[in-house]
Amino acid sequence: MTQKAKNYWLMKSEPDVYSYDDLVKKGSGMWDGVRNYAAAKHMRAMEKGDLCFFYHSNIGVEIVAIMEIAREYYPDPTDEKGKFVAVDVKPVRKLKNSVSLKSIKANPKLADMVMLRQSRLSVAPIAQDEWEEILRISGE
């Protein structure tokens, strides 16, 4: 049974630390280690079944895949102070073609994306029309 996603997100990871292929290998993953209040706020708003782009920062610098929120937020076990949260994710599929930051910046429809306005934010919301535009660019 497929649930319709209510919200769309984007999460960044450095692929030499944790890549989409690592997530596929494991089957599912815990998204932990976020130490930024704005990012944590977004994670708290995530609902099971929401879809999320997997973005590779530093190496590649592109959106490579789609994943799904498999479990809503819970206290991040790696945060001793108990302030931050983690969510569980599972892979959905790789994009047919990765969407580079360059092509996002070049697209006027994507100029207002949160990830461009706040480039250092590791977890960002995506509007539905932005989501669809990125899928279109990726050749889906």
Next chain:
DNA sequence: GCCAACGTTGGC
């Protein structure tokens, strides 16, 4: 490796 952007910390 550099540097801009920006979040966090700590003194007052």
Next chain:
DNA sequence: GCCAACGTTGGC
């Protein structure tokens, strides 16, 4: 509660 100093992120 302000703000300067500092640390971190992430693109290039």
